[in-house]
Amino acid sequence: MYSGKIEGVGPRYCPSIEDKIVRFADKKRHQLFIEPCGLDTEEMYLQGMSSSLPEDVQLAFYRSIPGLEHVEIMRSAYAIEYDCVDPLQMEPTLEFQDIPGLYGAGQFNGSSGYEEAAAQGLVAGINAALKVQGREPMVLDRAGSYIGTLVDDLITKGVTDPYRMMTSRSEYRLVLRQDNADERLTPTGREIGLISDDRWQRFQLKQQQKAEEMIRAEKTVLAPSEALNQLLVSHETSPVTSGVRLADLIRRPELNYDILTPVDGNRPDLPAAVFENVEIEIKYQGYIKRQKADIAEMRRLEERRLPTHVDYRQIVGLRTEAQEKLEKVKPANVGQASRISGVSPADISVLLIWLSRNREPEKQ
Ligand SMILES: Cc1cc2nc3c(=O)[nH]c(=O)nc-3n(C[C@H](O)[C@H](O)[C@H](O)COP(=O)(O)OP(=O)(O)OC[C@H]3O[C@@H](n4cnc5c(N)ncnc54)[C@H](O)[C@@H]3O)c2cc1C
Structure with a gap:
């Protein structure tokens, strides 16, 4: 590939060893994993060593690795290249x-x-x-x-x-979570006819249990007792002097449903998945709200223009992929940058911070 005989660039997420040597030239070492290919075979897979080098070069190369001096190749590494539609x-x-x-x-x-x-x-x-x-x-x-x-x-x-x-x-x-995947997608599945009556009923029951438990957690007030305070202190969180809502205790990072079991006398008998779901919703409520505000703020700032002559490779904090893509596209504003494939929301945040530290061009 590096001789120019093959024009393809190779897949980004499975770079060949020669690609890694060029792209990560500063690295002193490279980890390989030698994985058995199955129970009934002597064959091992050399993970992390994909290559487009000629077979004889591969063999000589592998044998130069301590521990692989006598290695035999059953199937040599190969480069892949494929086409796709737009x-x-x-x-x-x-x-x-x-x-x-x-x-x-x-x-x-x-x-x-x-x-x-x-x-x-x-x-x-x-x-x-x-x-x-x-x-x-x-x-x-x-x-x-x-x-x-x-x-x-x-x-x-x-x-x-x-x-x-x-x-x-x-x-x-923060909203695309495993524990709420059913809540996000089961109604759609039901609508198109992929959810059986039995599964739909189980889903509805879970939703009802969740809603009721959310209300119970917010409404349940635990009186300050010796037992409660002992429990709180033993989990390195401050004791209470007046009544405290169950939901507020769940919100404390040191606590969760499990820990609070001994002091939560009226807890209904619900599946663990319901408690997990409710716990996450209560615990991260504040963060989810904050994320929504962050998103709104980001959209507002999408109109901010980016200077034409920027060397994105010099912006610290941007991932290599983002630096490359931004260099190639040279977006006119942060909004356009955010729509480039491979530029993540995290990269956009880095870009915004960089922009606020550097002189912003006049708005048109
Ligand atoms: C060496 C290697 C390792 C990989 N490792 C991983 C990994 O660890 N994890 C991971 O997530 N992904 C991995 N991938 C990527 C993953 O395998 C593919 O992206 C994924 O399988 C693509 O699925 P697909 O259904 O789109 O295409 P394919 O699985 O390629 O299916 C396309 C099918 O169409 C058939 N076909 C083609 N032309 C015709 C025709 N004209 N008429 C009828 N049938 C036709 C083909 O025979 C094939 O069965 C790896 C890929 C490679 C090559």
Whole structure:
């Protein structure tokens, strides 16, 4: 690849060893994992060592590694290169704008990864079926799921190299949680006919239990007692002198439902998942509110212009991927920067801080 014989750049998230040597030239060492390929084989997988080098070079190279002096190659490493469609041509249903009835998903759309492919397959498959049935399409949005975030990223930002879904790509991470996945997505599943009556009833029961428990936690006032204060002090949190709400105790970082069991006499018998859900909602209420304010603030600042001559490689705190993409696109403002694939909300925050420390160009 480095001789120029192969023009492809290789996948970002599985860089070859020669790629790593060039990109991370300052690193003194590199970790390898030698993994058995199965119970009934002598074959080992050399993880972290993908390569496009010629086979004889690979063998000589591996044998220079202490411990691998006598290694034999059963299957040499190889470089991969593949083509894909431009996902900018697609609707949020993953149907092509110009070719109604044709849907795309997975690597074909420019993503890489098992879950990425499966998630898109689900969206495309559901929508293809809904279309055949003459029903409304299903669109998942960014605030409702990682799948929605993935699809939105693909179709609004496009891809320049294989897209990977990472949690950091979402600006709504405090609401996109495992414990509330059912709350976010089961109603949609029900609407399109993928949730059985039995599952729907169980979901509704859980929601009801959750709502009632939220109210109980807010309304339950625990009187200051010897037992309560002993418990609080033993968990290194301050004792109380007057009545305290159960919810306020749950909010304390040192405490949780489990710990409070001995003093929470009227606790109903509910599944653990309900308590986990309620606990997270109560504990992080303040953070979620703050995140929503942060998002609003960020949107307001999207109009801030970026100077044309910036060397993004010099901005400390930006990830390498973001530096490269910003250098390439040279966005006119922070809003445009935020829509570039590979520039995360965290990078935008770094950019805003940098901007406030440097002279901002005149607003037009
Ligand atoms: C070496 C390697 C390691 C990887 N490791 C990981 C990993 O650890 N974790 C991870 O998440 N991802 C990994 N990936 C990426 C992941 O495997 C792919 O991104 C994912 O499997 C793509 O799924 P897909 O369904 O979009 O495409 P594919 O799985 O490629 O499916 C496409 C299918 O279409 C078939 N097909 C092609 N043309 C036609 C035709 N004309 N007619 C009919 N059928 C056709 C193909 O035979 C194939 O079965 C790895 C990829 C490689 C190459």
